[in-house]
Amino acid sequence: xxxxxLPLHAPxxxxxxxxxxxxxxxxxxxxxxxxxGAFTDDLRFPRLAHVAFFRSPYAHAKIRxxxxxxxxxxxxxxxxxxxRAVAEYCTPWVAVLGHxxxxxxxxxxxxxxxxxxxxxxxxxxxxxxxxxxxEDAVGLIEAEWEELPAVVDMQEALAGKYVIHPELxxxxxxxxxxxxxxxxxxxxxxxxxxxxxYGFGRHTGVCNEGRAILADYNAGEHxxxxxxxxxxxxxxxxxxxxxxxxxxxxxxxxxKDVGGSFGIKVHVYPDxxxxxxxxVMLRRPVxxxxxxxxxxLSDIHAREHKVTVRLACTKAGEILAFDLDDLTAIGPYSVYxxxxxxxxxxxxxxxxxxxxxxxxxxxxxxxxxxxxxxxQYRAVGHPIAVALTEAIVDRxxxxxxxxxxxxxxxxxxxxxxxxxxxxxGIKFEQLSHHQVLQKLLDTMKYGELRKEQERLRAKRxxxxxxxxxxxxxxxxxxxxxxxxxxxxxxQDGATLRLEPTGMVTVMCSVTEQGQGTxxxxxxxxxxxxxxxxxxxxxxxxxxxxxxxxxxxxxxRGAGIGGEAVLQAGRAxxxxxxxxxxxxxxxxxxxxxxxxNAVVHKLTQEEKLPLAELGRVGYFRPDTxxxxxxxxxxxxxxxxPRQYGFTFTNGIQASYVEVDxxxxxxxxxxxxxxxxAGTVIxxxxxxxxxxxxxxxGIGAALFEECLxxxxxxxxxxxxxxxxxxxxxxxxxxxxxxIETPTKQSQLGAKGVGEAGTAGAPGAVMNAINxxxxxLGARVLTMPFTPERILRALGKVA
Amino acid sequence: MDETLDTTLNVNGTQVTRRIPARMNLVDFLRDxxxxxxxxxxxEHGVCGACTVRVDGEIVRGCLMLAxxxxxxxxxxxxxxxxxxxxxxxxKAFHDKNALQCGFCxxxxxxxxxxxxxxxxxxxxxxxxxxxxxxxxxxxxYQAIVDAIxxxxxxxx
Numbered sequence: 021x022x023x024x025x026l027p028l029h030a031p032x033x034x035x036x037x038x039x040x041x042x043x044x045x046x047x048x049x050x051x052x053x054x055x056x057g058a059f060t061d062d063l064r065f066p067r068l069a070h071v072a073f074f075r076s077p078y079a080h081a082k083i084r085x086x087x088x089x090x091x092x093x094x095x096x097x098x099x100x101x102x103x104r105a106v107a108e109y110c111t112p113w114v115a116v117l118g119h120x121x122x123x124x125x126x127x128x129x130x131x132x133x134x135x136x137x138x139x140x141x142x143x144x145x146x147x148x149x150x151x152x153x154x155e156d157a158v159g160l161i162e163a164e165w166e167e168l169p170a171v172v173d174m175q176e177a178l179a180g181k182y183v184i185h186p187e188l189x190x191x192x193x194x195x196x197x198x199x200x201x202x203x204x205x206x207x208x209x210x211x212x213x214x215x216x217x218y219g220f221g222r223h224t225g226v227c228n229e230g231r232a233i234l235a236d237y238n239a240g241e242h243x244x245x246x247x248x249x250x251x252x253x254x255x256x257x258x259x260x261x262x263x264x265x266x267x268x269x270x271x272x273x274x275x276k277d278v279g280g281s282f283g284i285k286v287h288v289y290p291d292x293x294x295x296x297x298x299x300v301m302l303r304r305p306v307x308x309x310x311x312x313x314x315x316x317l318s319d320i321h322a323r324e325h326k327v328t329v330r331l332a333c334t335k336a337g338e339i340l341a342f343d344l345d346d347l348t349a350i351g352p353y354s355v356y357x358x359x360x361x362x363x364x365x366x367x368x369x370x371x372x373x374x375x376x377x378x379x380x381x382x383x384x385x386x387x388x389x390x391x392x393x394x395x396q397y398r399a400v401g402h403p404i405a406v407a408l409t410e411a412i413v414d415r416x417x418x419x420x421x422x423x424x425x426x427x428x429x430x431x432x433x434x435x436x437x438x439x440x441x442x443x444x445g446i447k448f449e450q451l452s453h454h455q456v457l458q459k460l461l462d463t464m465k466y467g468e469l470r471k472e473q474e475r476l477r478a479k480r481x482x483x484x485x486x487x488x489x490x491x492x493x494x495x496x497x498x499x500x501x502x503x504x505x506x507x508x509x510x511q512d513g514a515t516l517r518l519e520p521t522g523m524v525t526v527m528c529s530v531t532e533q534g535q536g537t538x539x540x541x542x543x544x545x546x547x548x549x550x551x552x553x554x555x556x557x558x559x560x561x562x563x564x565x566x567x568x569x570x571x572x573x574x575x576r577g578a579g580i581g582g583e584a585v586l587q588a589g590r591a592x593x594x595x596x597x598x599x600x601x602x603x604x605x606x607x608x609x610x611x612x613x614x615x616n617a618v619v620h621k622l623t624q625e626e627k628l629p630l631a632e633l634g635r636v637g638y639f640r641p642d643t644x645x646x647x648x649x650x651x652x653x654x655x656x657x658x659x660p661r662q663y664g665f666t667f668t669n670g671i672q673a674s675y676v677e678v679d680x681x682x683x684x685x686x687x688x689x690x691x692x693x694x695x696a697g698t699v700i701x702x703x704x705x706x707x708x709x710x711x712x713x714x715x716g717i718g719a720a721l722f723e724e725c726l727x728x729x730x731x732x733x734x735x736x737x738x739x740x741x742x743x744x745x746x747x748x749x750x751x752x753x754x755x756x757i758e759t760p761t762k763q764s765q766l767g768a769k770g771v772g773e774a775g776t777a778g779a780p781g782a783v784m785n786a787i788n789x790x791x792x793x794l795g796a797r798v799l800t801m802p803f804t805p806e807r808i809l810r811a812l813g814k815v816a
Numbered sequence: 817m818d819e820t821l822d823t824t825l826n827v828n829g830t831q832v833t834r835r836i837p838a839r840m841n842l843v844d845f846l847r848d849x850x851x852x853x854x855x856x857x858x859x860e861h862g863v864c865g866a867c868t869v870r871v872d873g874e875i876v877r878g879c880l881m882l883a884x885x886x887x888x889x890x891x892x893x894x895x896x897x898x899x900x901x902x903x904x905x906x907x908k909a910f911h912d913k914n915a916l917q918c919g920f921c922x923x924x925x926x927x928x929x930x931x932x933x934x935x936x937x938x939x940x941x942x943x944x945x946x947x948x949x950x951x952x953x954x955x956x957x958y959q960a961i962v963d964a965i966x967x968x969x970x971x972x973x
Binding site: 045046049050052053054055056057059061062064095150152225226227228229230277278279280281282311312533534535536703704707710711712713714715737738739743744745746747749751752775 | 818837839847848851852853854855856857858859860861863864866893894895898907910911912913914916917918919920921922923926941944945946948949950951952953954955956957958959960961962
């Protein structure tokens with residue numbers, strides 16, 4: 021069933037789609053606007069203790085000795101603990117997955133034992149009555165270190181002269197090769213072969229709210245309640261249970277407001293596991309909130325790829341083959357439980373993704389280094405795959421002297437070719453590359469913009485236009501993690517309850533990170549049940565309350581959680597009509613629910629307010645037929661099954677001006693046309709895209725975790741690590757094509773990755789388009805003024 | 817290390833006195849001593865603007881000012897400015913335009929925006945962007961925030 025099933029109401033009525041497709045403001049934003057949200061750090065608990073961590077100052081060193089004597093005497097200190105002490109309460113983990121064949125990683129402890137493998141790894145924990153007292157005591161810990169060689173460079177790691185974990189044999193965490201066959205032949209036959217090597221800077225999420233966890237162990241019942249700024253409460257419930265040896269049902273994870281996540285808050289962090297263990301050890305609540313400086317050293321980083329790509333095409337402009345060689349470094353451990361092999365894997369899966377060539381070969385190595393760990397961050401692998409694909413495509417177009425838009429049109433998979441299997445093996449249900457391309461060119465007035473660019477070049481004003489076509493993984497099935505053995509749910513559930521007053525409570529396993537999940541669930545629920553939105557309350561983020569589910573990641577909230585809400589809403593409506601039919605002694609088929617009342621389907625005459633239905637259902641069921649039981653709470657679940665992923669597609673364009681004297685790039689405008697299936701709330705969808713685009717722009721122009729040769733991070737603060745701020749950002753024009761997925765009744769696909777996936781490639785191509793008449797080209801992100809001036813030969 | 821000082825200030829119209837460590841930041845004082853948790857701690861080194869509060873009518877970074885420096889001052893936070901209704905138009909425009917996602921930067925963003933409108937009631941987009949350049953938002957990409965402030969400036973809020 022697909023979009024034909026909409027509008028969301030009983031067949032035969034004249035209602036519209038309800039709130040689906042409307043730009044309704046998010047009800048849950050009101051408290052945040054008054055500073056009355058409840059972020060984890062805002063919670064107040066009796067006997068709350070605070071933990072601060074003693075972190076390794078070295079990238080790689082043996083911990084010879086830790087002396088806690090002075091720290092223990094410091095005012096307010098409750099206890100000081102090393103890795104061995106915490107390990108008695110928290111077992112180590114190994115982050116591998118069965119479907120990533122050959123992936124390996126050593127056991128990792130909550131607090132390092134014997135050896136620190138990156139600068140910033142927690143090596144001891146101080147618990148005190150206040151955070152500042154804990155930090156004071158951290159400064160009094162005395163340590164003796166034996167520095168070990170630090171493997172910092174990816175190539176050196178791959179060469180393996182020094183092996184970080186000798187028991188693993190080499191520094192390769194994971195490697196993958198893919199070959200459709202016929203690639204060498206395609207390159208031999210090609211009229212044009214282009215090859216370039218692209219560099220992608222290591223960067224990080226910089227959530228405005230640092231990672232935050234408050235663990236509250238109850239020794240009386242051996243239970244643990246964890247208030248956690250996380251994207252995946254049920255996954256964390258399972259992990260706390262298994263690693264702290266507490267029955268799963270006795271672990272409750274509660275996620276209140278979260279101050280930005282973007283993939284940063286979906287992983288298992290050693291310091292957070294230690295916090296939970298310390299609560300068990302001390303039998304009192306313990307809180308950890310990462311401050312900004314330790315966030316840079318301990319939040320996952322991402323990207324850091326070096327990729328060589330070759331493209332073969334005919335002189336008529338037909339792409340024949342892609343050949344890829346990707347090297348990426350992930351730090352000393354694969355991150356639990358999702359592993360750090362996924363980003364590289366995605367690069368292999370997605371490179372060349374929008375195009376119809378049949379030959380593809382890829383080689384990818386994921387190596388260990390002595391830097392902070394990397395893992396899945398917003399758009400995982402997409403920004404790399406899109407940028408390198410789109411850059412080499414532009415390079416080929418340049419070689420052929422063909423307009424980049426025209427070259428893409430020739431090669432994009434036709435809109436009538438679906439379902440379609442891409443050479444990497446991924447399957448597309450239905451994409452709309454040609455429609456989005458045309459809409460983009462119309463929206464941005466591409467032809468006129470090219471003329472303007474030409475005119476300004478004569479005045480030595482160097483502007484560039486960059487395009488980036490993309491495909492994005494959304495609505496992941498169990499193929500993403502579950503099949504590999506990870507206890508990460510691909511299904512989600514929603515419970516809807518009609519309250520006695522006629523209001524509707526929605527409880528869903530997908531969490532709210534600010535993207536508007538709760539808002540769209542209210543829209544879907546109101547539409548499906550037949551009530552106005554002010555009658556709906558949404559609860560998420562509590563494993564003790566909501567159905568079981570995966571949470572928020574990989575753009576799955578709307579498509580999977582939303583479908584569960586829709587199905588639960590329809591079921592509740594049906595149950596409500598059963599009661600109404602019994603009360604009114606009418607045929608159920610004659611009745612419908614609209615605007616908070618049961619109405620007669622044909623006349624739309626109001627028959628029964630829902631408050632009355634609720635009153636009878638709960639307080640006077642004795643008035644209903646003897647064999648009738650009212651069911652005013654229903655739960656439904658949804659798992660995408662038909663495709664491994666529900667791919668979306670889109671295209672972005674960037675318009676920039678480069679100053680060849682300063683190397684500065686001015687972003688003039690940005691466009692994104694996206695096909696995310698059914699759009700539930702156009703405003704929220706556009707805001708997801710805009711925020712994502714700006715995150716992608718950060719990667720393209722500003723953001724990089726810089727490391728020295730000794731493995732020290734050089735810019736681990738917000739003064740030196742640049743993030744996009746309001747002044748430099750352009751206005752971003754969004755547009756949509758709607759191709760609903762036929763796998764669900766709602767038809768929604770995900771939209772969280774799109775902006776971040778395509779923006780770096782679009783900006784890169786725009787800069788290189790601007791630089792082309794000057795004979796310069798830049799291939800390594802971020803495109804700092806220094807790199808641009810170097811490409812122009814203006815600095816050495 | 818923990819020298820304490822008696823400090824008296826007016827917070828959102830209420831006179832408060834506390835004996836506090838000299839090293840305590842104003843934002844920590846508001847959050848931890850007064851439980852006014854609407855002002856957020858984002859970077860603690862004056863870059864992100866999440867801790868923006870108003871002291872004697874001017875916006876300051878709560879992480880760069882010591883609480884004892886506010887002795888005798890009038891401090892206003894998001895809670896007080898919400899209750900007084902001063903931010904009402906901006907809050908409505910932010911809501912209508914979805915100029916917030918996670919909401920962590922929002923209190924600081926609203927105070928910075930109100931400060932702009934106080935000094936320049938008719939700013940253009942460039943001036944709005946410039947005035948917000950000390951307030952970090954990772955979620956929105958800023959455009960909706962600029963739109964919301966522009967709407968209030970144009971009298972539509």
